[in-house]
Amino acid sequence: MNFLEHAAKAKVLAPAGIPVPRGILCDSPEAAATAFAELGPCMVKAQVPTGKRGKAGGIKPANTADEARTVAERILGMSIDGHRVHTVLLEEQARIEREFYAAILTDFGSRKPLVLFSTEGGMDIEEVAATRPDALRRHLVDADAGFDTQAARALVAGLDLGAAEAQVPEILAALYRLSGEVDAELIEINPLALLADGRVVALDCKLTLDDSAAFRQPELAMAAAAEPMTKLEQEGLDHGLKFIQLDGNVGVLANGAGLTMTTMDVISHCGGRPANFLEIGGEAYTKSETALRLVLSNPGVKSLVVNFCGAFARTDVMAEGVVTAWKRLNPQVPVFFSIHGTGEDEAVRLVRDGLGIEPFDLMEDAVQAAVHAAEGGAAR
Incomplete structure (x- = not known):
């Protein structure tokens, strides 16, 4: 089961205490203009269960209500990686100081959970792993030992996270707890951003759940993105x-x-x-x-x-x-x-x-x- 960004944030990240921007889901240009009145300058983001939306033109800024309406009109109906855009998420613009990458997934070779973190957020993580492997920290989790804030601090030690030093380990530990609680195959935040006001906020989220665990997550499963079918x-x-x-x-x-x-x-x-x-x-x-x-x-x-x-x-x-x-x-x-x-x-x-x-x-x-x-x- 794949989840759209807005559902992953609202249903999983925010309830766990991981900060996310204020956002409003819209299905029409008029709704986007109305949402702008509440949010102010914002980002208009296509809601499709795939990556590289920005490169496809599916993420654009809007600084006026008219601009929000126009941008939403352009993005709604687009096809991104085979997915038609039916809704857009308007989120308040953020003053970003630094961008990080964080993810919890399964390492099938070791059959263990894997925690990933990088200071090279906002980029294709595959490119980072291929060209600058040292920029990607990895931690295979022993199920008996778990992964807590102390383990997260050890993972990011020496990275000079500045004002994010205390918040990042807490968020990594929370992500690990979430991955088990919701039967996630992948939770990825890219970017996890340090803002000018000192907050660390999840500006995006990719969430994939194990289909066979749907019976344990009935409410969450209902929020999964509809799979395109022939x-x-x-x-x-x-x-x-x-x-x-x-x-x-x-x-x-x-x-x-x-x-x-x-x-x-x-x-x-x-x-x-x-x-x-x-x-x-x-x-x-x-x-x-x-x-x-x-x-x-x-x-x-x-x-x-x-x-x-x-x-x-x-x-x-x-x-x-x-x-x-x-x-x-x-x-x-x-x-x-x-x-x-x-x-x-x-x-x-x-x-x-x-x-x-x-x-x-x-x-x-x-x-x-x-x-x-x-x-x-x-x-x-």
Whole structure:
């Protein structure tokens, strides 16, 4: 789950005591002009769940109500990194003395939380890490030890933070507490700014939460940014299927998210391009016809891999659903099966007798055949 800047600040940072600027969310130029009357000189900021908004022209200053209206009118409706701007956040302008960078994320190599801090805020952190790695402080957190203000002071020691010396460790410790409390995959503040009046304020915030923890964060989950969906993805959601449309040419139908992702990886390894993510594990196998239609409705699909591996789920039950759906839909793309696990003898017989297709003994062979067919080779 990704969150727009205004939601991350209002729902997470501000309640935790991390200072944020005064701001008003607006969905029209007229609302922006009205908000200016309350805020005064402000920044008009596109609200989309992506970075580099400033470079795209999505963040502009406004020094009069008319200017706020004009700037908002220009930004509303823009497309930034594929996201259409429906709202803008007007925030009071800040007199910035220094800009810092702070983030809490997961280091997957060590399987530990990672605290990042840099005095090079306001820039692309990837560029800082690549060109000036010493400017980025890192602290891997031992879960038993945690990360408190004392640990934060040690992290920023010697950086000469000036008037921010006392506030930055408190904010870093608060961010670490928040990351656990809200099941965050990432909390990033860039910039974390020292203002002329001595305050340290979060001028921006990027927040990503673990989707699987939504049940623990029901109120927060409701504030997450809506994910842009294609027509097919929305149709899948309407039928209770997790379908993600990609720009490849090899369709994928498998049971279980892990097997589906593995199949996609093997397609890429074999030189092909997966056209979708769609798994029909659990009760989803009862929706085989809908699932098959979704995959084949992607105009880029030139071949299909059906990959079933049964443990608790029976492959013959899943195969029966696909065979029945195939007969009803009568698609014209070549299909390649790989079937293993519980009920595989029955499943192979169903595919052989029902469709006249012989499943492959190895998944990689089925994938290679599908990739070959998608690139214009004869089905084999």
